[in-house]
Amino acid sequence: MSALGDVAAAFLPPEAGGPEPERVASVARRMVSRMPGVSQVGLGVTLAGIEALSLARTGRTLGAASPSQREGLLKQVARLGGSPALDALKSVVLLAHGADTFAAEIAAVGSRHEPARPDPQMTVVAAAEWPRTSSCDAIVIGSGAGGAFAARALARAGLDTVIVEEGERWTVDRIRAAHPLDRFAGIYRDGGTTMAVGNPPIALPLGRAVGGTTVINSGTCFRPPAPVATAWHEQHGLALAEPEQLAVRLTDVEETIGVAPASMEVLGRNGELALEGAAAIDWRSAPLRRNASGCRGACQCAIGCPNNAKGGVHLNALPQACEAGARIVAGLRVKRVMSENGRAVGVAGSRADGAEVRISAPLVVVATGAVPTPSLLRRSGLGRHPRLGRNLSIHPATGITAGFEEEVVPWSGVMQSVGIEELHESEGVLIEATGSPPGMGAISTPGYGSHLLSRLDRAAGRAMIGAMIADEPSGRVFGARSPIVSYRLAKADEGRLATAIEAMARVMLAAGATDVELGGGAPVVRSEAELKAAMQRLDVRRLRLAGFHPSGTAAAGSDPARHPVDPEGRLRGVTGVWVADGSLLPSCPGVNPQISIMAIAAGVGEAAASKP
Numbered sequence: 297m298s299a300l301g302d303v304a305a306a307f308l309p310p311e312a313g314g315p316e317p318e319r320v321a322s323v324a325r326r327m328v329s330r331m332p333g334v335s336q337v338g339l340g341v342t343l344a345g346i347e348a349l350s351l352a353r354t355g356r357t358l359g360a361a362s363p364s365q366r367e368g369l370l371k372q373v374a375r376l377g378g379s380p381a382l383d384a385l386k387s388v389v390l391l392a393h394g395a396d397t398f399a400a401e402i403a404a405v406g407s408r409h410e411p412a413r414p415d416p417q418m419t420v421v422a423a424a425e426w427p428r429t430s431s432c433d434a435i436v437i438g439s440g441a442g443g444a445f446a447a448r449a450l451a452r453a454g455l456d457t458v459i460v461e462e463g464e465r466w467t468v469d470r471i472r473a474a475h476p477l478d479r480f481a482g483i484y485r486d487g488g489t490t491m492a493v494g495n496p497p498i499a500l501p502l503g504r505a506v507g508g509t510t511v512i513n514s515g516t517c518f519r520p521p522a523p524v525a526t527a528w529h530e531q532h533g534l535a536l537a538e539p540e541q542l543a544v545r546l547t548d549v550e551e552t553i554g555v556a557p558a559s560m561e562v563l564g565r566n567g568e569l570a571l572e573g574a575a576a577i578d579w580r581s582a583p584l585r586r587n588a589s590g591c592r593g594a595c596q597c598a599i600g601c602p603n604n605a606k607g608g609v610h611l612n613a614l615p616q617a618c619e620a621g622a623r624i625v626a627g628l629r630v631k632r633v634m635s636e637n638g639r640a641v642g643v644a645g646s647r648a649d650g651a652e653v654r655i656s657a658p659l660v661v662v663a664t665g666a667v668p669t670p671s672l673l674r675r676s677g678l679g680r681h682p683r684l685g686r687n688l689s690i691h692p693a694t695g696i697t698a699g700f701e702e703e704v705v706p707w708s709g710v711m712q713s714v715g716i717e718e719l720h721e722s723e724g725v726l727i728e729a730t731g732s733p734p735g736m737g738a739i740s741t742p743g744y745g746s747h748l749l750s751r752l753d754r755a756a757g758r759a760m761i762g763a764m765i766a767d768e769p770s771g772r773v774f775g776a777r778s779p780i781v782s783y784r785l786a787k788a789d790e791g792r793l794a795t796a797i798e799a800m801a802r803v804m805l806a807a808g809a810t811d812v813e814l815g816g817g818a819p820v821v822r823s824e825a826e827l828k829a830a831m832q833r834l835d836v837r838r839l840r841l842a843g844f845h846p847s848g849t850a851a852a853g854s855d856p857a858r859h860p861v862d863p864e865g866r867l868r869g870v871t872g873v874w875v876a877d878g879s880l881l882p883s884c885p886g887v888n889p890q891i892s893i894m895a896i897a898a899g900v901g902e903a904a905a906s907k908p
């Protein structure tokens with residue numbers, strides 16, 4: 297704890313007006329305690345390394361060093377190649393500090409209005425109260441985008457369906473009452489620290505809750521672009537992407553989760569600036585289509601909507617599945633799918649107290665998401681297909697900030713508000729104006745010490761904008777016990793990222809930005825002329841990247857050699873095991889994928905119910 301406090305004091309010196317280090321450390325600790333052991337060890341090693349360097353260079357422990365010595369040490373660690381480790385530590389400190397600073401405001405904004413809708417009726421049983429052995433017709437593992445729609449189809453077809461979910465249920469009252477950091481650490485897998493290993497390392501956040509990642513996603517809704525859906529159908533032989541059927545299911549999904557364009561009334565200045573910048577250079581832009589009717593612009597999508605406005609599947613498809621008879625077991629981690637003589641016979645899971653729970657069924661649908669699914673299949677003895685875990689796309693995302701003379705307050709309004717599609721088809725670059733929950737967007741703020749503190753003080757005057765690139769399938773999920781993700785950024789994708797940075801900067805400058813921070817080691821720019829020169833110095837591998845849309849690790853299609861899953865969702869090599877999550881998508885959808893996953897998973901559920 298004291299090492300964490302010392303490093304908090306190095307990043308945010310109390311002598312220069314920074315927060316009480318022990319307070320930051322105690323909040324950060326709540327997040328660290330949710331991280332897997334390996335991440336905790338990584339942070340511990342970094343802390344020990346900084347301490348050792350402090351003793352070697354200053355003769356003092358970090359806690360006893362002066363503010364300028366502490367700042368100098370951090371810079372030295374970065375220069376010695378420790379930037380990725382230091383960034384991880386800095387993210388924890390800044391997230392804890394930001395969430396804590398704004399906790400009261402987050403609570404006040406989140407409870408200003410009555411929820412847009414009450415929590416719906418759902419049959420959710422805590423794992424501790426579920427019998428140790430039971431049986432049913434069909435089990436769906438995972439209650440996210442894919443699992444919810446597959447389960448609804450199975451239950452509506454009359455099958456006694458049990459949905460097994462590792463995460464917990466987050467009701468609107470629970471969301472409103474919890475500290476923002478506990479929302480973050482509680483709803484994200486591994487306290488929000490999942491990463492893809494590579495150069496650069498890439499954050500890969502995943503949800504873990506009843507409703508899966510849809511509980512904390514941004515609510516943006518795109519149908520798969522026509523060329524992508526056509527390729528899935530024609531080149532990969534994915535029957536579930538047959539255009540007419542897919543269109544029917546997409547329409548049903550959109551109606552179920554309530555998709556409509558974001559309202560200008562709550563859009564917020566961050567989104568308006570993106571619209572103004574795009575209009576000034578004649579680029580196509582519009583408020584994004586979202587599943588958030590009744591959105592109040594609380595800008596808290598990423599830590600669970602406090603207004604029940606964003607239509608995650610816990611508010612629609614899951615209750616509809618329950619209405620048709622499905623039951624949800626929450627807090628049960630499936631250890632393995634059980635099979636006998638090549639046929640599914642059920643699942644074995646473990647409760648938080650370690651007790652084993654077995655559920656028998658002849659039909660098991662795996663919907664744990666593109667990262668966990670390959671590992672679950674491997675530890676079930678079902679991971680023999682050589683392409684399982686390969687073919688991972690993550691739709692890499694990056695962002696920039698831009699200073700304005702006015703107050704932008706990018707944490708007020710719709711979190712992900714405006715889309716700019718000018719370079720989408722031609723370059724695979726999709727720009728989306730994206731703020732962050734109050735205080736929680738600070739993690740990518742550059743600098744250390746007093747410089748960092750003054751930047752945090754000026755955060756309200758900076759707009760935030762992000763972009764994603766349609767990537768090559770450059771990643772792979774290893775491991776059986778738990779997933780280990782590697783991702784090697786392809787050369788062509790480096791170029792796309794540079795295009796994305798330049799395009800976002802152009803939009804911000806056209807909107808009247810006084811300065812734009814590009815990241816990636818490039819200098820701050822103040823004009824188009826400076827932008828051209830700065831782009832020469834951009835090192836894409838130094839950008840902060842995140843992948844919010846993993847897909848493709850159990851690709852579905854007609855080629856038994858290429859696709860571990862058949863065109864309707866059956867896992868090859870076993871009877872009665874189906875897959876219904878992001879891992880099915882044969883290639884990067886190039887857009888935010890939840891609608892695609894939901895529609896295809898609904899098709900898997902229908903097929904599994906009718907042709908076991």
Ligand SMILES: Cc1cc2nc3c(=O)[nH]c(=O)nc-3n(C[C@H](O)[C@H](O)[C@H](O)COP(=O)(O)OP(=O)(O)OC[C@H]3O[C@@H](n4cnc5c(N)ncnc54)[C@H](O)[C@@H]3O)c2cc1C
Pocket residue numbers: 437438439440441442443460461462463501502503504505506507508509510512513514515516517518598628629630631663664665666668672712844845846876877878879887888889890891893
């Ligand atoms: C911050 C963020 C913002 C995003 N914004 C958008 C957006 O605006 N629009 C969009 O289209 N997409 C968005 N996405 C992506 C989108 O939410 C996901 O692509 C989608 O939810 C994936 O669906 P899925 O069914 O594959 O998995 P998930 O929705 O992740 O569901 C998988 C579920 O399985 C559970 N599970 C895993 N392993 C086990 C196990 N062993 N036993 C039991 N349960 C298990 C998990 O806990 C989880 O609840 C965003 C993602 C993130 C992280």
